Amino acid sequence: MPETTLAKTRAAQPEPHCSIARSLEVLGEKWTLLIVRDAGRGRNRFSEFKDNLHVSSDILADRLSTLVDAGIMERRSYRDDGARERFSYHLTESGQDLHVVLGAINAWGDKHRPSDFGPASIYRRVGSRTPVTVAFVDASGRSVAPEEVEIVRGPGSEPTAP
Amino acid sequence: MPETTLAKTRAAQPEPHCSIARSLEVLGEKWTLLIVRDAGRGRNRFSEFKDNLHVSSDILADRLSTLVDAGIMERRSYRDDGARERFSYHLTESGQDLHVVLGAINAWGDKHRPSDFGPASIYRRVGSRTPVTVAFVDASGRSVAPEEVEIVRGPGSEPTAP
Numbered sequence: 001m002p003e004t005t006l007a008k009t010r011a012a013q014p015e016p017h018c019s020i021a022r023s024l025e026v027l028g029e030k031w032t033l034l035i036v037r038d039a040g041r042g043r044n045r046f047s048e049f050k051d052n053l054h055v056s057s058d059i060l061a062d063r064l065s066t067l068v069d070a071g072i073m074e075r076r077s078y079r080d081d082g083a084r085e086r087f088s089y090h091l092t093e094s095g096q097d098l099h100v101v102l103g104a105i106n107a108w109g110d111k112h113r114p115s116d117f118g119p120a121s122i123y124r125r126v127g128s129r130t131p132v133t134v135a136f137v138d139a140s141g142r143s144v145a146p147e148e149v150e151i152v153r154g155p156g157s158e159p160t161a162p
Numbered sequence: 163m164p165e166t167t168l169a170k171t172r173a174a175q176p177e178p179h180c181s182i183a184r185s186l187e188v189l190g191e192k193w194t195l196l197i198v199r200d201a202g203r204g205r206n207r208f209s210e211f212k213d214n215l216h217v218s219s220d221i222l223a224d225r226l227s228t229l230v231d232a233g234i235m236e237r238r239s240y241r242d243d244g245a246r247e248r249f250s251y252h253l254t255e256s257g258q259d260l261h262v263v264l265g266a267i268n269a270w271g272d273k274h275r276p277s278d279f280g281p282a283s284i285y286r287r288v289g290s291r292t293p294v295t296v297a298f299v300d301a302s303g304r305s306v307a308p309e310e311v312e313i314v315r316g317p318g319s320e321p322t323a324p
Contacts, residue, residue, distance in 0.1 A: 017282040019271030020199055020264055021192075026275075027267065028192030030183075037182055041313065071274070094274040099308045102182055103298060104266040105189065109181030112233070112256040113188075117318030120179040123298070126312045130300055136265060137297045138287060141305035146261045150288045151203065156279030 017158045026070040027098075031055055031063045033105070036091065036098050039073065044088040064089055072098070104134040179320045188232040189260075193217055193225045195267070198253065198260050201235065206250040226251055234260070266296040 015021035027033055031053065038049055050060055067073040072095040075087045091098075103123055110119050123132050135143040177183035189195055196215055205211055212222055229235040234257040237249045253260075265285055272281050285294050297305040 015196075016277055017279050019268045019275065019277070019282060021196060022275045022277065023267045023271035024192040024195055028190065028195060030186040030190030033186055033190060034177075034183060096308070097270055097274060099311065100296060100298060101263070101266045101270055103311070104263045104296065105185045106181045108259055108263055109185035112259060113181065113184045115178055115181070115184065115318055117179050119316035120181060120319040121313050122316040123311055123313055125300060125306055126310050132298045132300050132306050132311050134262060134266065134296060135299045135303070136262060136285070136294045137299060137305045138292055138294050141297070143299045143303035143305070144287055144294050146258070148288050149261065149265070149285055149294055151283050151285055154281035154284040156277055157282040 015158075017156050026066060026072065027101075029063070031059060032067060033098075033102065035060075035063055035067060035089075036072065036095055037102055039089060039091050039095065040099060040102070044090055046087065046089075049089075067095070070094075100134060103132075107133050177320075179318050188228060188234065189263075191225070193221060194229060195260070195264065197222075197225055197229060197251075198234065198257055199264055201251060201253050201257065202261060202264070206252055208249065208251075211251075229257070232256075262296060265294075269295050 034053055035049055038052055043049055043052060046057075046060065046064070049055070049064075050057060053060070055063075064073065064075075068075050068089070071092055073089045074092050075089055077085050078088055079085045106121060106123065124130060125132055136146060136149050138144050193215065197211055200211055200214055205214060208219075208222065208226070211217070211226075212219060215222070217225075226235065226237075230237050230251070233254055235251045236254050237251055239247050240250055241247050268283060268285065286292060287294055298308060298311050300306050
């Protein structure tokens, strides 16, 4: 592999062992997660994302490509009457699984970055309409306090990792 | 407020109502969350973050300032024998509460961006050493399937929001 390519690969993935680092290669940027949020709320067309996020077309196109390449969204073509072919963007299973990540960020933001307006979004159970939040849970599905959760090295940890 | 200041404020906070958008103003960037991850695993000195993350001093200093300004980390001074005063960085309560957000990202990455090495980090319960994951939970602390969770407008939602 030419040295420049190797350098680029390293720069793009500085910690191949860590699941958090690998995830942030695609997620660690504001627009990416806001696009996923919007798609989870029924927005699917380029113009819908653009109008809601007030992001430039170049950045939006770039982030949508990143999401498609990462398998988080899929592109589908559609054609309105008399118009040229366009594309819409839909969450894959991988993208739908970010629901919990966004729920965790939302709960943290409501607590630590509250606005004067109150919560904009309420997460609740369909049917009973009772509030839900995000927490650590054990194998039986009972919540576990964060201070009771420790992180230990798994089989894929680097020799020098904590 | 001068027009330029207002424009800057708007650009920095495009969606003041949404808790996810507000959170991503500080979190939506790879290095920020990796610094929080490292601090949660006992790294606190500038040199420790720099050596582990392979990030430039300029970017690291910038991201640490962002984290301190946002109340996620606090700066403390220390002085090694014979050395000049230096600073270490520690998670505040707000930063510690990101444990769940990082746990959710870790679980998503283990499932959807697995490495050939296997999981690098195992989240488990202190004492019993049984695995934990992150999920939606109801008020009684029982997990709720993601497809049973809906998002509805709260009091702080914008009139035009979904």
